[in-house]
Amino acid sequence: MAQQHFPARYWHRLDDGRIQCDLCPRDCRLHEGQRGLCFVRKREGETLVLTTYGRSSGFCIDPIEKKPLNHFYPGSSVLSFGTAGCNLACKFCQNWDISKSRAFDRLCDEATPAGIARAAVEAGCGSVAFTYNDPVIFLEYAVDAAIACHEQHIRTVAVTAGYIHPEARGEFFSHMDAVNVDLKAFSGDFYHRLCAGHLQPVLDTLLYLKHETNVWFEITTLLIVGENDSDAELNSMCDWIVGQLGPDVPLHFTAFHPDWKMLDTPSTPPSTLYRARDIALRAGMHYVYTGNVHDSEGGTTYCPGCKRALIVRDWYEILDYQLLPDGRCPDCHVVVAGCFGVFHDGFGARRIPLSLHNGG
Secondary structure: OOEOOEEOOOEEEOOOOOEEEOOOOOOOEEOOOOEOOOOOEEEEOOEEEEOOEOEEOEEEEEEHHHOOOOOEOOOOEEEEEEOOOOOOOOOOOOOHHHHOOOOHHHOOEEOOHHHHHHHHHHHOOOEEEEOOOOHHHHHHHHHHHHHHHHHOOOEEEEEEOOOOOHHHHHHHHHOOOEEEEEOOOOOHHHHHHHHOOOOHHHHHHHHHHHHHOOOEEEEEEEEOOOOOOOHHHHHHHHHHHHHHOOOOOOEEEEEOOOOOOOOOOOOOOHHHHHHHHHHHHHOOOOOEEEEOOOOHHHHOEEOOOOOOEEEEEEOOEEEEEOOOOOOEOOOOOOEOOOEOOOOOOOOOOOOEEEOOOOOO
C-alpha cells in the first residue's frame, strides 16, 4: 500500500550529475540520497521518488468551512488528510508539527487512492481535501486520489500556498474542484524573510486559476501584527485582487497565534481582522470573511446586490441559510458567486478523526 519509492514526476538531470526537481520554484538540485527542502522528494540513483505515497499524518472529517471555503457547498462535510513536509519554510507555520516534520513517525496512517475515495463515500462526505501540509509536494498521490474520488462522484479540494511551477500547476489543478490559496502577504520581503520563498509564483497561480481554469477558489491571508497588516499593504493586495481576479473571489483574513519560530509575536487581535475586512470591502470586494475569531458579521455571506444576510455563520456553524439552491438571493435574485446546491442541516463544527490503516 504505502510506497517510499514511488516514481516522481517533474525533474531533469543536470550536466554536473545532479538531478533538479522541477515541481516548484525551489528548483532543488540533488546528489544521490539527498532530499529536497520539502523532505518528501528524494533522489535515488538516477531518478526522483516521492517517499510518502499512500502515507498520511491522519484523516479527519471536517466542515468545508474549515478549509476555509465558504462558497463551496456550505455546510457539507469533507474528508481531510495530509502527509508530511512542505516546500516553504514559514516561521509562523500553524501546522508545523506536520508540515515541518522530518520524521516519518508522523505518518501513522495508510490508504490507497481508492481507499480514500471509498472512505469518503462511506462517511457521507461530499469532498476530499488535501490539506494540513501542502499537497503540491505529494502531487502524484494527490492526483491519483483525486482521480479515484471523481470516479466515485466525490469532489476534490486543495489547500495550498500555490508555490508550484507552471507545468506541474496544469496537471495538479486539472484534478481539483475547489482550492483555497494561502496568500501569505503582498510583499516580496515578507516571503523572503519569513517563508524562504517568493511572492510572484503565488500570484501567478492565482492568475492561472482565475483565467485558465474553472476551479472554484478562495484566498486566505493570515494576518501577523507588524508584518503584513499595514493599511498600505492591505490596500495594495485588495486592489490587485479586484483588478486581476475580480471582486467575486472570497477573501478570508485569519488570526495568527504564536507558534513554531514566532512564539514571541503577539496573537492577532480581532480589531486587526475587522480593519482588514473594512479595507477589502472598500476596495470593492464582495465577500470578505474573518477567521479564528467569533465574529458573526465577518462570517456571514451577504448578497452583493441588496446586502441581505444569506448565510449567517459563527465560526464553522451555519446559524441561518437563505440562499436559493441555484445560488441566487431570494430577494433581488442576484447570483452569489460559488458552488451551491440544496442545503440540508449543516455539518457544524465537529471534527471526527478516522483511521484508514489497512483500509486501502
